[in-house]
Amino acid sequence: MENSIRLSEEQITQDLLPQKFGKLGMIWVSILITICLVGVYAYYRQIRYGLGVTAMRDYVSWGIYISNFVFFVAISLVGSLITAIFRLSNVKWSTPLTRIAEIIAVSAIVFASIIIIVDMGRPERFTNLFLYGRLQSPIMWDVIVIGTYFFISILLLYFPLLPDLQILIKNKDKSGPKLNWLYRFQGSFWKGTPEQLKICNKAINTLSILIIPVAFTIHTVTSWLFATTYRPGWDSTNFGAYFISGAFLVGSGGVVVAMYVFHKFYHLEKYITDLHFDRMGRIVVLLSFLYLYFNVNEYLVPAFKMKKSEEDHLAELFSGDFSHMFWFAIFVGMIIPIIILLFKKGRKPLPMFIVGCMIVVGAWFKRYLIVTPTLLHPFLPMQDIPANFRHYFPSWEEWAITSGSLAGALLVITFFVRIYPIVPIYETITEQLESESHEN
Amino acid sequence: MKENNKTSRRDFLVSGLLAGAAITGCSKPNDFVQNQEVALTGEKVKLLSVEGEVIEIDKAYLKPVPNLPTITNEDERRGIPGKKFVMVIDLSRCKNLKKCQIACDKAHLINPGQNWLKIYPMQDSEHTAPYWQPTNCMHCDEPPCVKVCPVDATFKRQDGIVLIDNERCIGCRFCMAACPYSSRIFNWSGQDVPADIAALPYSCETSLPPKMGTVSKCDFCPDMNRKGELPHCVQACPNGVFIYGDMNTDIVSNGSETFRFSELIKEKAGYRLMEDLGTKPSVYYLPPVNRNFPFENGLENQSADDKLNTHKL
Ligand code: SF4
Numbered sequence: 001m002e003n004s005i006r007l008s009e010e011q012i013t014q015d016l017l018p019q020k021f022g023k024l025g026m027i028w029v030s031i032l033i034t035i036c037l038v039g040v041y042a043y044y045r046q047i048r049y050g051l052g053v054t055a056m057r058d059y060v061s062w063g064i065y066i067s068n069f070v071f072f073v074a075i076s077l078v079g080s081l082i083t084a085i086f087r088l089s090n091v092k093w094s095t096p097l098t099r100i101a102e103i104i105a106v107s108a109i110v111f112a113s114i115i116i117i118v119d120m121g122r123p124e125r126f127t128n129l130f131l132y133g134r135l136q137s138p139i140m141w142d143v144i145v146i147g148t149y150f151f152i153s154i155l156l157l158y159f160p161l162l163p164d165l166q167i168l169i170k171n172k173d174k175s176g177p178k179l180n181w182l183y184r185f186q187g188s189f190w191k192g193t194p195e196q197l198k199i200c201n202k203a204i205n206t207l208s209i210l211i212i213p214v215a216f217t218i219h220t221v222t223s224w225l226f227a228t229t230y231r232p233g234w235d236s237t238n239f240g241a242y243f244i245s246g247a248f249l250v251g252s253g254g255v256v257v258a259m260y261v262f263h264k265f266y267h268l269e270k271y272i273t274d275l276h277f278d279r280m281g282r283i284v285v286l287l288s289f290l291y292l293y294f295n296v297n298e299y300l301v302p303a304f305k306m307k308k309s310e311e312d313h314l315a316e317l318f319s320g321d322f323s324h325m326f327w328f329a330i331f332v333g334m335i336i337p338i339i340i341l342l343f344k345k346g347r348k349p350l351p352m353f354i355v356g357c358m359i360v361v362g363a364w365f366k367r368y369l370i371v372t373p374t375l376l377h378p379f380l381p382m383q384d385i386p387a388n389f390r391h392y393f394p395s396w397e398e399w400a401i402t403s404g405s406l407a408g409a410l411l412v413i414t415f416f417v418r419i420y421p422i423v424p425i426y427e428t429i430t431e432q433l434e435s436e437s438h439e440n
Numbered sequence: 441m442k443e444n445n446k447t448s449r450r451d452f453l454v455s456g457l458l459a460g461a462a463i464t465g466c467s468k469p470n471d472f473v474q475n476q477e478v479a480l481t482g483e484k485v486k487l488l489s490v491e492g493e494v495i496e497i498d499k500a501y502l503k504p505v506p507n508l509p510t511i512t513n514e515d516e517r518r519g520i521p522g523k524k525f526v527m528v529i530d531l532s533r534c535k536n537l538k539k540c541q542i543a544c545d546k547a548h549l550i551n552p553g554q555n556w557l558k559i560y561p562m563q564d565s566e567h568t569a570p571y572w573q574p575t576n577c578m579h580c581d582e583p584p585c586v587k588v589c590p591v592d593a594t595f596k597r598q599d600g601i602v603l604i605d606n607e608r609c610i611g612c613r614f615c616m617a618a619c620p621y622s623s624r625i626f627n628w629s630g631q632d633v634p635a636d637i638a639a640l641p642y643s644c645e646t647s648l649p650p651k652m653g654t655v656s657k658c659d660f661c662p663d664m665n666r667k668g669e670l671p672h673c674v675q676a677c678p679n680g681v682f683i684y685g686d687m688n689t690d691i692v693s694n695g696s697e698t699f700r701f702s703e704l705i706k707e708k709a710g711y712r713l714m715e716d717l718g719t720k721p722s723v724y725y726l727p728p729v730n731r732n733f734p735f736e737n738g739l740e741n742q743s744a745d746d747k748l749n750t751h752k753l
Contacts, residue, residue: 049629050627050628050629050630050653051611051626051628051629051653052628052629052630053629054628056628057626057628058554058616058622058625058626059622061613061616061617061626062613062617119612119613120610120611120612120653121610121611121612121613121626121627121652121653121654121655122609122610122653122654125591125608125609125610125611126610128593128608128610129590129591129610131591132592132593132608133590133591134589134590134591134592136587137587137588137590137614138614139588139590139612140590143590225614225617226617228587228618229584229588229617229618229620230584230618230620230717231617231620375617378620378622379620379621379622379714380558380560380575380621380622381560382622383558383559383560383561384541384555384558384559384743385553385554
């Protein structure tokens with residue numbers, strides 16, 4: 001924290017200890033719970049009456065569940081970017097952001113798994129994946145790498161939390177008996193001895209190295225769910241890189257939004273400073289350019305050739321039924337953020353927050369555009385089907401379940417922040433000490 | 441078709457029962473009579489015992505046996521030994537009568553609005569002549585659906601048929617996305633199944649009873665084949681468009697005519713759909729030349745929803 005005022009250890013601890021929900025927090029939590037409950041009810045209906053309650057039909061056989069799944073997997077990649085890549089490249093300023101990124105990663109990956117089960121016609125046969133799993137199916141690859149990623153992410157969340165748990169246990173008068181029990185259960189073995197610190201550091205370093213290939217794999221494999229088929233719009237060798245670049249972008253957008261919320265509503269201005277917003281802003285510009293680059297590849301190269309099978313698909317995106325959404329996703333999700341963030345004023349907290357929201361919303365619709373329009377352009381024309389098979393607009397159940405999953409992910413993050421310090425206390429203190437001793 | 445199907449199945453069960461009764465009757469005649477209290481009808485039936493003697497028992501002993509699966513799931517997955525099923529679809533004979541589709545839908549209890557078999561009005565380009573193209577599952581030798589199925593619910597058999605095990609399918613619909621021929625449909629909300637069919641044990645070969653939340657598609661009717669009959673669509677088409685048979689014996693038939701498969705394909709320049717994808721279909725097409733009917737004859741069967749499509753790979 002180069003420019004910030006020197007803070008005493010007590011001050012830091014007091015500032016960063018988890019805070020009880022205020023009135024606003026209560027309202028926020030109840031809204032999220034309500035949305036989740038509506039989603040659960042919609043899912044009950046889906047279980048009872050079958051996937052027929054969705055608007056998916058034989059041609060559009062994957063709808064917003066799958067695009068939402070891709071969205072969740074994408075946003076979860078940021079955990080590896082900020083925790084691992086920054087850590088290994090010795091980026092110091094990102095310390096207060098690591099836990100934000102990691103909890104976004106964990107909750108997103110959990111809800112990615114939930115939403116994929118929701119999409120299954122026979123969720124009760126989930127165990128068949130283990131009983132009869134066949135390794136040649138990209139779905140199996142996804143199951144394996146998502147599982148691995150989940151465990152590494154949980155550990156990357158847990159290990160750096162250990163010293164903070166010690167601090168939490170020390171300040172037990174600040175939290176109720178139940179939370180104290182939880183803290184003790186999770187971290188009472190941690191004494192903070194140099195030995196333990198060394199092991200912990202080593203473990204975090206190892207995990208940071210491990211998580212990078214795993215993170216790249218989860219999103220590459222997710223892109224292969226599409227790229228291994230013949231369909232126009234999916235049949236691309238570019239897909240893995242295209243998905244990963246998009247994932248880093250939406251994940252960083254998500255971190256920016258979360259940063260602003262904590263900065264503002266949790267009064268962490270002293271810890272998440274303008275400097276952090278500025279730095280994240282630069283990263284977001286870079287990632288937007290990268291994603292834009294892959295989009296140009298993905299759309300302009302096929303459009304140059306205009307193969308028969310691609311033609312209808314591309315025409316529908318550029319100027320047909322999906323054109324509003326398409327240009328919205330391109331402009332709001334990439335081009336306008338780039339323009340705003342290129343200016344120094346644009347990298348202040350509030351504009352950054354708006355840009356972050358634009359990126360996340362744009363990215364959600366982008367995932368929808370990747371999944372659905374392609375399915376509306378099969379190789380053989382649509383034939384012998386009722387009119388409602390020819391287009392797709394999600395039913396209320398699909399919206400409810402999708403919103404429920406998004407609300408659920410936010411709820412996990414909200415409760416995490418209620419229980420644990422979102423900005424690492426221990427690391428903030430040590431870094432301050434380090435920089436002080438440097439100056440002396 | 442469904443009626444025929446049912447009667448023949450019932451006949452089969454009765455004969456199975458008789459054989460069973462005969463065995464029991466011969467080995468322990470007294471037990472057989474004493475242990476079962478049934479009101480005798482007085483009507484006798486003659487049965488042939490395993491030893492070859494003719495015996496007589498009261499009709500009252502004939503009781504329906506529970507439906508036992510005749511073939512195990514393993515056998516269903518292996519396929520009929522020594523066969524390699526193919527189909528030839530003669531486009532010059534089709535006038536979109538849709539009899540094949542109706543028979544197929546009925547036999548497999550397919551929900552209204554969905555079909556395993558579709559008849560496409562095709563026109564490859566602006567100045568080429570339109571024609572009717574019935575399309576079912578291609579039973580590819582390199583099936584993209586089998587490649588992507590995570591649980592081996594879709595599988596390729598030795599006899600070339602690609603089948604679905606609806607008791608294993610998890611309903612992920614990856615196979616539907618993978619199939620370039622759009623031949624797969626999903627059971628979105630289930631359907632009313634007649635009690636006698638609902639009571640049958642599930643069979644991959646009949647694809648019955650249908651299961652909600654799983655995928656289905658044309659199964660090439662291996663159950664019919666085991667009975668020595670042609671698939672429902674082949675039987676239903678009055679114009680003999682579908683010619684079905686075994687590549688190993690080189691014999692294909694549409695019911696009234698029989699051909700040598702290799703000669704038919706050679707003489708009439710047979711081809712397969714989307715050859716460039718490398719899927720290697722088992723369904724061959726004969727080009728729409730020297731047609732039996734003008735294209736327009738089929739238009740009256742075309743529903744209002746289905747406009748003329750001019751798009752083909
Ligand atoms: S829907 Fe069923 S048959 Fe198709 S890929 Fe999934 S599990 Fe296999």
